[in-house]
Amino acid sequence: MSHQQLEFTWRNSEQLRGDFIEAVTALKNEPADGTIGMSGSIAVVRQLLAAGLLDELHLLVHPIAVRKGMRLFDEGDPPIPFALISSQTFRTGVLNLVYAPAEPAGSASYEDAKVHLSQPER
Secondary structure, eight states: OOSSOOOOOSSSOOOOOSOHHHHHHHHHHSOOOSOOOOOOOHHHHHHHHHTTOOSOEEEEEOSOOOOOSOOSSOTTSOOOOEEEEEEEEOTTSOEEEEEEEOOOOSSOOHHHHGGGOOOOOO
């Protein structure tokens, strides 16, 4: 989604126009086999999460605390439950995590989740 006209040099790509959420909903409702993928923009991911339009969330977690930049999840946003589908650790220490939406577990908070934390096995 862009406000500028874009020219794509790769296959199977298109620019969405109009209301973003409406355009993604229409695209998901098309009778086509395949995967819709996107990368980057935190603002886009936030909108898709809020609208319930993400089937999977792929996160790469790097072993560095940058301590600046936009956060994916802002304070005050309602909790979004996820279930871990897969995880992979690269030699560099980067984690590749794939999550899917999960059923809400009530009004859970971080304090509630800490009960389930334990020391990792070594």
